[in-house]
Amino acid sequence: MTGRSALSDAPQDAGAGSRPALHRTIGPFQMALYGLGSMLGSGVYGLMGQAAGQVGNAVWLAFLVALVAALLTALSYASLGSRYPRAGGAAYISERAYRSPLIGFVVGLAVACSSLTSVATQSRVFAANLATLTGGGEAIVTWLALGFLLLLTGLVLRGIRESMWVNVLCTCIEAAGLLLVVAVGISYWGSVDLFETPPAGEAASDVMMLLVLQGSVLTFFAFIGFEDTLNVAEECRDPQRTIPVGLIAAMAMAAVIYVAVAITAVSVLPWRELAAAPGPLTAVMERAAPWLPPIVYTAITLFAVANTALVNYVTASRLAYGMSHQGLLPAWLGRVHATRRTPHLAIVALFVVVTPLALIGTIGQLAAATVLLLLLVFALMNGALVLLKNRPGEPHGRFEIPLVLPILGSLVCAGLVIVRVTTGDWRAPALAGGMLAGILLLYALFRPKADRLSANA
Template sequence: MSKSPPDRGLPDELHRRLGVPDAVVIGLGSMIGAGIFAALAPAAGAAGSGLLLGLAVAAVVAYCNAASSARLAARYPASGGTYVYGRERLGEFWGHLAGWAFIVGKTASCAAMALTVGLYVWPGQAHAVAVAAVVALTAVNYAGVHKSALLTRVIVAVVLAVLAAVVVAALTSGASDVTRLDIGWDATFGGVLQAAGLLFFAFAGYARIATLGEEVRDPERTIPRAIPLALGISLVVYAVVAVAVLMVLGPAELADATAPLSDAVRAAGAGWLAPVVRVGAAVAALGSLLALILGVSRTTLAMARDRHLPHALATVHPRFKVPHRAELVVGVVVAVLAATADVRAAIGFSSFGVLVYYAIANASAWTLDPSEGRPHRAVPVVGLVGCLALAFALPAASVISGAAVLAVGAAVYALRRTLRSRVGA
């Protein structure tokens, strides 16, 4: 197996500084984030007593996506993730569409995470707090990816401690009732799929590891190890928290909860934990936002290198070795959205874009041959079908707006091709 390209320190190259622990932590910072504090309630509203089935479906699709992404990232250890894989395996158009879906979808996700910080820290000034969070974390990312990984490590530790406290309080309380876990078959198939799509929003963070492929040491070994590890840890955490909250609240009360984990600790007789949960939610959202800005800027860098976006965004800072212009532009756009957007609309819109992104990743993995580390044939097939099913099971407004933005991306690609052919002629 070939080794990673040497870090030559050229002006347009990023430094390979991240090992397995740092890569896993960055993935966890994205997955064990605000989603666990917010996604359970709308998912329960969609699936009812089928919430755990929805979680299982989301986990299966996420595993297939992770397996496909890990193989592709090891094969193409460059910034850009599925933008690069689609371009190399399926053609320039599919790479462009994947990159467009990722940047647009994850930019909306950044705004959602920033607003979550604001809603937990200072509900009356949520938009102002959200903008401040974006500015602060953009500055952290600007200082270098290694510093981002260190901060993410602290954030993950805090969030895991808070979640552990919630689980212990719920499971040891007199209000805990195992009969509430009964998976009733009154849940509809469409409801379970919609719940899975909403829960997938919280699982999708392992993409950050792939999009940082150019900054990972020995990517052929590091990435295939880090992605399954991060996904497996996150799945265990999500399942344990979901079971604990269901045993206290039940599906119906969970569906009506505005702050599910805070409501769970109150129902468990541990109201003193509620402020701690609020702090944990804010910290989790900050961790997700940090990693999201990191990933979006790297895909922007990759697309700018190929002139799918303005080429000026392709520069790398000579000292910090980060795509500083891309990070600043992403930070400005996210700040504007955080000042004006609605968090619920942002989550649905983001989910559609990210599922399309992973559908292209699975289609790309299908084209690998055994010598390139192809996963089992069933993996990309299940991943592709699952992504499309979950995407179109989302609320109609999310599907319509997401499809419209993808159509704009396709039109931009067609216009670029037309202009380029005229210039060439």
């Protein structure tokens, strides 16, 4: 166990000797759009209505408060990425900070579970949206989901350069869809009181901040996705600079887009109508731009969903690759294709795992449970930065932040976990607990095998 915890500062390059390494092609521009595409996703299309139901016209303010909360953890990730630019960064950093392979294993698989459930969910959503254009029943949706997964796997196998440029294209279309909402609705700005909140038993000024804080718990999840940037560190040019610049730029762009869309949405539609609409932003477009064919927004949604799935597939495969080089997963997952320079066996293994999840159909509760696990990961990663900053001999990165920021970030994430567990549906916390127990069981079963392999090496 001691040997596994004493990890070197430098990435364990799969290209040492005769083995090929991952291909370094990602610059700050691509990294920024990679993070932005992961954050924007398709969730914000429905999230806007849910947030308006809680906060009223002040939904834009809830996004700003959520940005501050999310930025605390994002800055920790940026600092950690500049210190330890490795694939599977969360697993490596948590193992190094806490000197525990168990914590590295739990953190790595928790992030992997989140990515896999996202890929499965988005493939199903993509198929359902495509089926509305082509027609067909549930059987068609299943076949479309399978076809989408095959295409996605082929793209990720092809190479990181191709995957990143497809991500750039999808992110630009995705962002354009949200900016289109702003463009057609900006003439409505100034027509409503942007501080109006749902009525309460006392003056709005007394409860407004409480409502905004409640809304920010919900809107916080619109910023989840920044953590994916850490897992492609070994495919970045100058990762110590690329990761912080790309991550912070992505957060800034997402915040501007979210706030502008939120102001537009409540300006075009009364917040009660927005909250009741099945597709809030679609309803905004129908009111502000009735001349726009509905198929346009459906097509944009397809790109948004596909992009989310692509980013999470890349994240999960690089996480498996990185964990294999830590000895936390089987070594064959860390093999790199000699020509394509991708972790091809890890990619194929993930396809085998994610396909049954996608074909099941409804895994919404499972996806909600993985969000809880992600919040635990965020709390641990903030704590990891605190430990590493205070430990003598640890390398410094190009991007350093004050110690108080990761401490606050850890407290915020722990608070969000408490809020999610104590309010709402009990099934998501129960599933999260079950998944955590399953990860611990896997570690107990796998660890003796890993020890024997290390002893025989």
